[in-house]
Amino acid sequence: MKPVYQLRQASVVKNAQPLLENIDLELSAGELVVILGPNGAGKSTLLRVLAGLEQLSAGAALLSSEPIAAISRRTMARQVAMVEPTVALPFGYSVEQVVMMGRAPHMDAWFEGSEDWAQVEAAMRVMDCENLRNRDFRNLSSGEMQRVLVASALAQQPCVLLLDESAAFLDVRHQMELFEALHRLTSQGYLVVAVTHDWNLAARWASRIVLLKSGRIAAVGSPTELASAPLLNEVFGVPLEVLEIKGRPPIVLQPGDPAR
């Protein structure tokens, strides 16, 4: 099967500052890819490149063999949905209205049609936010907001879902439920790419992990392949220890270092 995304020597330079350097990466349908790395490693930039929101300075980024820069925003939004970590609304849109905005790339009519409502209902059901539908988005908790944002992305009926720190504000139950939902989507043929700081979530759910450091790929592989203490120590700059629980490798800060 052809990969959904192909990045070849992709680089992003902003204000003479290299944010991403020579990224080579192929991502395929059915994968749950997690991008990990310390702050400033270029995780969000990489995600924005995949979303077509960031222009490459050099190299190539292809979506289904087509250069991303050549794809119109509308066509892009029908294939790729992006979930940002936070959205600050200046006005009181309801949850339903925020989810309905995900229908924008599909709506030609001025009013939403029955298909739009069906997709919005389905998306809200998947993200367990039907009971929030009439709430003012601004009054939601961070976790509820995140679920609504994911629902809005699902309403776009994309084949690729990009998530930036989506699990960061969720409690343990909703974190698990989010990643279970993402996992279900991948088995339906979605490609899911998530940026997170949580190795343990990644280790539990990711089919592949992309480790970034200073704008470069430090390593790519399954959680088990990357679970080596020296590699993780090198990338994150702190002494870490890899354990093993039920065949999955969570990590912990190495004990006995009071300075940390």
Next chain:
Amino acid sequence: MIRFWPVLLLSCAAALLALILCPLIGPTPMDLSKLAEPESLESRLFWLARLPRVILALLAGGALASAGVLFQALMRDALATPDTLGVSSGASLGAVVAICFGWADSARLGGLWVASLLGAGLVLLIVVALSSSGRNVSSFTLLLAGITINSMCVAVMLFLQSVTSLGRSLAITRWLMGGVDSVEYSTLALLCLFVLPAAVVLIWRSKDWNLLAVGQSWASAKGLDTRSSLRLGYAVGSILAGSVTAITGPIGFAGLIVPHTLRMLIGPDHRLLLPASFLIGGAFLAACDTIGRTIFAPAELPVGVITALLGGPFFLWILTSRATMKN
């Protein structure tokens, strides 16, 4: 959107009511039976003085309110209006320049109009440049920029007024008082040519403003070509604010009260908010003007005075309620 048609019908009714009722109210009582007689005093007063004045107020109020809604969405701030951003001052400056150099001396309004539109567009460009240089511009920065542009425009206007001839200086003063006057029907027709297409374009693109109100990054992620939408929005906003200001002079706060109140009542969906603001904004300005010309009759208060007296405290109220929300 269950409430769409009821709210729209109600707004239409309000505008229609203003159109019918406001010309009947005034210091000279109207005898309805004489309206059909072409030569009677009543019919001349109604058809040539009051009705065109009310139509102008409806158009101006509608244009300013919908421009307010638009700027609030594009700047993502409930306090952005043509006057808080300095766009109205830019249009005023353009008009004053036109009067000063005699481009507006003839009965035709062409020069005044072009200068006013250019002034509004120029100021908007400056504001947009200021607000897109940083990643996030606070409303505080926008307001400060607006105040600064306002003062600069006023300074230039005062300078021009002091060096021009007495006759033109008087014309400038009169114009700067800001108000709706009885105008020729041909002028109204010309204003319609600017305002109505602009309003239709605004309403037609309502879903774009919904997406942009959330954020530019959000809008592009949802498939919007944000750059062309923003450009269209700024162009249409300048046309609305500039073309109205060219005729009425500056009318402060007309783009603030109605949009804000309506947003609280019917929600922020621009598909409903924009048409409702246009209709109710027009009715509101017509009502304010009717109050202005009757309350101290036979003296007349310019409608700009009334809107400023109502809008100033309203603005401060939004500011303080927002400050308490943050604490």
